[in-house]
Amino acid sequence: xxxxxxxxxxxxxxxxxxxxxxxxxxxxxxxxxxxxxxxxxxxxxxxxxxxxxxxxxxxxxxxxxxxxxxxxxxxxxxxxxxxxxxxxxxxxxxxxxxxxxxxxxxxxxxxxxxxxxxxxxxxxxxxxxxxxxxxxxxxxxxxxxxxxxxxxxxxxxxxxxxxxxxxxxxxxxxxxxxxxxxxxxxxxxxxxxxxxxxxxxxxxxxxxxxxxxxxxxxxxxxxxxxxxxxxxxxxxxxxxxxxxxxxxxxxxxxxxxxxxxxxxxxxxxxxxxxxxxx
Amino acid sequence: xxxxxxxxxxxxxxxxxxxxxxxxxxxxxxxxxxxxxxxxxxxxxxxxxxxxxxxxxxxxxxxxxxxxxxxxxxxxxxxxxxxxxxxxxxxxxxxxxxxxxxxxxxxxxxxxxxxxxxxxxxxxxxxxxxxxxxxxxxxxxxxxxxxxxxxxxxxxxxxxxxxxxxxxxxxxxxxxxxxxxxxxxxxxxxxxxxxxxxxxxxxxxxxxxxxxxxxxxxxxxxxxxxxxxxxxxxxxxxxxxxxxxxxxxxxxxxxxxxxxxxxxxxxxxxxxxxxxxx
Numbered sequence: 001x002x003x004x005x006x007x008x009x010x011x012x013x014x015x016x017x018x019x020x021x022x023x024x025x026x027x028x029x030x031x032x033x034x035x036x037x038x039x040x041x042x043x044x045x046x047x048x049x050x051x052x053x054x055x056x057x058x059x060x061x062x063x064x065x066x067x068x069x070x071x072x073x074x075x076x077x078x079x080x081x082x083x084x085x086x087x088x089x090x091x092x093x094x095x096x097x098x099x100x101x102x103x104x105x106x107x108x109x110x111x112x113x114x115x116x117x118x119x120x121x122x123x124x125x126x127x128x129x130x131x132x133x134x135x136x137x138x139x140x141x142x143x144x145x146x147x148x149x150x151x152x153x154x155x156x157x158x159x160x161x162x163x164x165x166x167x168x169x170x171x172x173x174x175x176x177x178x179x180x181x182x183x184x185x186x187x188x189x190x191x192x193x194x195x196x197x198x199x200x201x202x203x204x205x206x207x208x209x210x211x212x213x214x215x216x217x218x219x220x221x222x223x224x225x226x227x228x229x230x231x232x233x234x235x236x237x238x239x240x241x242x243x244x245x246x247x248x249x250x251x252x253x254x255x256x257x258x259x260x261x262x263x264x265x266x267x268x269x270x271x272x273x274x275x276x277x278x
Numbered sequence: 279x280x281x282x283x284x285x286x287x288x289x290x291x292x293x294x295x296x297x298x299x300x301x302x303x304x305x306x307x308x309x310x311x312x313x314x315x316x317x318x319x320x321x322x323x324x325x326x327x328x329x330x331x332x333x334x335x336x337x338x339x340x341x342x343x344x345x346x347x348x349x350x351x352x353x354x355x356x357x358x359x360x361x362x363x364x365x366x367x368x369x370x371x372x373x374x375x376x377x378x379x380x381x382x383x384x385x386x387x388x389x390x391x392x393x394x395x396x397x398x399x400x401x402x403x404x405x406x407x408x409x410x411x412x413x414x415x416x417x418x419x420x421x422x423x424x425x426x427x428x429x430x431x432x433x434x435x436x437x438x439x440x441x442x443x444x445x446x447x448x449x450x451x452x453x454x455x456x457x458x459x460x461x462x463x464x465x466x467x468x469x470x471x472x473x474x475x476x477x478x479x480x481x482x483x484x485x486x487x488x489x490x491x492x493x494x495x496x497x498x499x500x501x502x503x504x505x506x507x508x509x510x511x512x513x514x515x516x517x518x519x520x521x522x523x524x525x526x527x528x529x530x531x532x533x534x535x536x537x538x539x540x541x542x543x544x545x546x547x548x549x550x551x552x553x554x555x556x
Binding site: 154188268270 | 430432433435436437439462465466468469472479480481482483485487489490491540541542544546548
């Protein structure tokens with residue numbers, strides 16, 4: 001079953017839907033898989049919902065970590081869903097995933113239909129994350145778990161430090177806020193989940209730290225994930241008058257510099273696991 | 279042997295030497311012991327130097343983690359050394375620690391006198407950390423290890439977010455810079471150690487994350503360590519005209535707010551282990 005119900009004014013996804021962006025999300029997911037997903041394993045036969053699967057960047061890891069789980073993946077964007085299906089076909093050909101086009105606020109599932117719900121890099125784009133969490137809680141059986149993973153762009157710091165680079169990151173945060181989201185959501189996971197009525201809320205930081213001794217992370221995280229994400233909002237930031245073009249270019253150059261000799265980079269993700277009250 | 283050699287203009291220690299500050303450092307060390315020191319254990323009989331032991335807040339953990347190691351503790355402040363000796367007598371009465379009053383740039387030890395050197399929360403207060411690291415490397419035998427632990431105040435973020443609280447933290451960083459130090463040093467450990475000629479430099483982030491589920495950390499870290507540290511530079515910050523008194527009080531109140539219901543706090547330490555080249 002597929003529903004095409006949409007909210008009246010769907011929040012804008014600040015990172016866009018370009019092929020370049022899909023590749024960036026793929027890079028990000030592969031690099032961070034162990035850090036973010038290594039401790040997520042659902043039992044065979046359990047009913048698992050991934051809400052907001054996007055292009056399937058996390059879905060492949062969900063499938064890999066939980067062989068035998070019955071995974072349902074939902075996204076509001078039909079294009080993203082098509083890419084997710086193609087990705088799974090290519091990267092996890094035997095995986096049995098049920099795909100639904102749906103808004104996570106109005107899921108086409110019965111109350112308590114899932115044993116576990118998983119949501120990654122989604123809440124940060126929604127105007128009312130507590131409402132979203134309540135909608136997810138509805139389809140979670142009592143005693144089932146909700147897992148939420150989010151970043152927090154305020155956690156980004158680097159060497160060499162640069163006021164221009166910080167301003168470029170801040171512009172991304174402000175654009176995301178203007179689009180109804182919150183790029184600083186990671187730090188709020190505990191109170192958000194508590195407000196949504198979940199219990200046993202446990203949040204753990206998942207810190208990415210990069211220096212010359214980790215050339216793979218320099219390339220895949222500092223350069224191809226974080227810096228690429230900031231570069232992706234250039235036109236919006238300049239159109240909004242948040243920075244001059246010259247300052248923006250200097251900020252991006254300074255971010256790139258952190259991926260060169262002697263540079264370092266720090267970013268903090270947060271992973272929450274909570275229980276639906278019995 | 280005790281030397282009283284001092285540098286011509288000793289860098290000012292931004293946090294001061296008050297009894298309140300000594301208690302704060304004790305709280306900090308106890309709470310963070312597992313996170314920062316849990317993986318430091320030197321073999322019995324090995325010669326270990328703690329450079330800049332201060333009031334002994336870390337020395338007690340060094341002693342506890344390495345029973346049988348021959349620990350030498352050095353500090354430039356005779357008052358701090360006296361407090362450190364008293365602390366060890368009270369908290370680790372059987373510990374055999376040799377105490378020296380000395381500046382770590384001019385240590386009264388022969389080249390290669392130690393198998394391991396340990397330095398915690400010291401480099402951030404020195405005007406030339408690479409020179410300090412070279413002086414420590416001199417007394418380390420080839421193949422011996424140097425362990426460095428530092429914070430990075432730019433890693434502090436919290437919920438609820440507050441521009442006033444961020445400004446107060448920034449004032450601390452600027453005061454520390456004006457005193458010749460660097461409160462953002464943690465992120466630079468890898469390039470600093472590399473520049474000082476150490477090899478096999480491995481830096482790992484040690485992230486402190488605090489929310490309502492960790493009331494002990496709310497009290498000991500958010501309130502009694504970090505917020506207390508910021509509050510400790512109030513007079514200097516106001517005298518320097520960095521903030522108005524009203525803005526300062528609001529910033530501190532907002533920091534305190536992060537230790538109340540629904541608040542969260544994030545701080546990043548870094549631990550480096552490196553080897554003296556053979």
